[in-house]
Amino acid sequence: MTDASNILLYVNDAPASARFYGALLEREPVEQSATFALLPLAPGMMLGLWQRDGVTPRPHLRAGGNEIGFKVADPAAVDAAYEDWATKGVPIALPPTDLPFGRSFVALDPDGHRLRVYARNGVR
Numbered sequence: 001m002t003d004a005s006n007i008l009l010y011v012n013d014a015p016a017s018a019r020f021y022g023a024l025l026e027r028e029p030v031e032q033s034a035t036f037a038l039l040p041l042a043p044g045m046m047l048g049l050w051q052r053d054g055v056t057p058r059p060h061l062r063a064g065g066n067e068i069g070f071k072v073a074d075p076a077a078v079d080a081a082y083e084d085w086a087t088k089g090v091p092i093a094l095p096p097t098d099l100p101f102g103r104s105f106v107a108l109d110p111d112g113h114r115l116r117v118y119a120r121n122g123v124r
Contacts, residue, residue: 006038006046009066010059011111014051020110021047024090041068067106067114074119075103081117090115 011017018029018037031038035051047068052059072078075098082096082105093114094106104118 003044005044006048007041007066007068008048008050009109009111009113010052010055010061011049011109012052013110014049017049017110021049023088024085024115065113067116070115070117072117072119078103078105078117078119081105085117 009017014035014037015032018032018039021037021039022028025039025041027039029037029039030046035054037049039047039049041047070081072081075096079096082092085107086092091108092105093108094104096103096105102118102120104116107115107117109115
């Protein structure tokens with residue numbers, strides 16, 4: 001089996017989504033056109049932002065049906081990321097909360113995709 005190398009999100013406006021993620025993640029796109037952008041997400045993993053009206057075959061779901069998880073070291077790092085993202089004006093769906101698996105908050109991108117920052121209980 002081959003390893004996963006990217007996550008694709010269908011978006012309404014690829015350039016706007018590229019600006020959002022570039023500012024949020026403090027990374028520049030490595031590829032960009034009017035309908036697509038590709039940003040480094042983690043070593044060996046890229047985030048593709050594909051304008052929905054150009055996707056073949058056409059997607060059946062509306063935007064906002066996905067969640068990307070960002071694991072951090074500990075609960076304090078969750079709170080620090082929350083403060084950073086909130087200061088940047090990122091919409092927050094769930095403020096830092098202690099859940100059964102650990103501490104987490106959920107933000108939203110311009111298309112309503114969920115971005116979950118979390119630290120697992122007892123796991124580094």
